[in-house]
Amino acid sequence: MSIISTDIAKAVELLTNEELVAIPTETVYGLAGNIYSDLAIKAIFETKQRPFFNPLIVHIPSLKSLSSIVSNVPEKAKLLAEAFWPGPVTLVLKKKNTIPDLITAGKNTVAVRVPNHPITLELLNRLPFPLAAPSANPFSSISPTTAKHVESYFDHKIKMILDGGACKSGIESTIVGFEDDEPVIYRLGSTSLEAIEQVVGKVKIKNKKESNVEAPGMLARHYAPKTRTILTKNIIKVIEENSSGKIGVLAFKNTIKHENVTFQIVLSETANMEEAASKLYDALHQLDEKNLDIIIAEKLPTKGLGKSINDRLSRATKQ
Numbered sequence: 001m002s003i004i005s006t007d008i009a010k011a012v013e014l015l016t017n018e019e020l021v022a023i024p025t026e027t028v029y030g031l032a033g034n035i036y037s038d039l040a041i042k043a044i045f046e047t048k049q050r051p052f053f054n055p056l057i058v059h060i061p062s063l064k065s066l067s068s069i070v071s072n073v074p075e076k077a078k079l080l081a082e083a084f085w086p087g088p089v090t091l092v093l094k095k096k097n098t099i100p101d102l103i104t105a106g107k108n109t110v111a112v113r114v115p116n117h118p119i120t121l122e123l124l125n126r127l128p129f130p131l132a133a134p135s136a137n138p139f140s141s142i143s144p145t146t147a148k149h150v151e152s153y154f155d156h157k158i159k160m161i162l163d164g165g166a167c168k169s170g171i172e173s174t175i176v177g178f179e180d181d182e183p184v185i186y187r188l189g190s191t192s193l194e195a196i197e198q199v200v201g202k203v204k205i206k207n208k209k210e211s212n213v214e215a216p217g218m219l220a221r222h223y224a225p226k227t228r229t230i231l232t233k234n235i236i237k238v239i240e241e242n243s244s245g246k247i248g249v250l251a252f253k254n255t256i257k258h259e260n261v262t263f264q265i266v267l268s269e270t271a272n273m274e275e276a277a278s279k280l281y282d283a284l285h286q287l288d289e290k291n292l293d294i295i296i297a298e299k300l301p302t303k304g305l306g307k308s309i310n311d312r313l314s315r316a317t318k319q
């Protein structure tokens, strides 16, 4: 029997019994457990084969619950929460002592967000505890944007995937930390830098090296297909350099016309970044299943979500 189900009551029961349930969000599917259950949290790390030094995001039902998780909310954090929650912005704030060290990898900060998905909001409202949920994929592989993706990773390893359809935003939340109460972006994501700056003014982005320290999950190789992947502005040139193998192409808006291409996906024919983001991981999953020798991905224009998409693609290409 399939573990994919829409039964919220069953998800409540499993989570209450310290089991894991994969949950839909607007960004990607998460692998969720009770933040106060050592058993559940350890199972999350074990199931994902995620190193314990990489902390988890806490999911709460509304801004009202924030005060039970964090001890201090800088003014600009409040502005961001009011502007984007429920939605794909994760805030890293000083944690309350009641938040277990396992969640935060021993840090004195905790990452927290209100996801924007009706089914998961309903679930969070029915539970007396928040949910820790990293993306529901094995460590460093492509994040899941459908219940089927999760099933292909974790069938037999978890008891239930709560089905909420395909994720609308399609890439992870944007993570914002605070240094001297000023916002700093640790991970680009589904909320564009421009949208964040409209609310709080100019924001610094940590470069990769620095952000490895702040958000250890942002390792160079991440979100990666098993197939060798190359990111380029000049697809035709890379096709010609690799003409002996089976080639897959991930194009932004224009179909690549070249006889050596075996399989290709165009992310958005109208050059719409939101559409491209929502299709990105499913496209990588599909390309990865085609037994190709190489996936050639086109670099997007670096505005709006293009920056976040390029960030994910560049991590997908690291060996």
Ligand code: TXA
Binding pocket: 025, 027, 028, 029, 030, 031, 054, 055, 056, 057, 088, 090, 092, 104, 107, 109, 110, 111, 115, 133, 134, 135, 136, 171, 172, 173, 174, 175, 186, 187, 214, 215, 216, 217, 218
């Ligand atoms: O959209 C999302 O954020 C999805 C959905 C399921 O909510 N979740 C997600 O979780 O992407 P995960 O675990 O795959 O990525 C969480 C990132 C990691 O890079 C981790 O290092 C960082 O958040 N993080 C968590 N707690 C942190 C903290 N206290 N300080 C800095 N970074 C933190």
Ligand code: MG
Binding pocket: 134, 135, 143
């Ligand atoms: Mg992840």
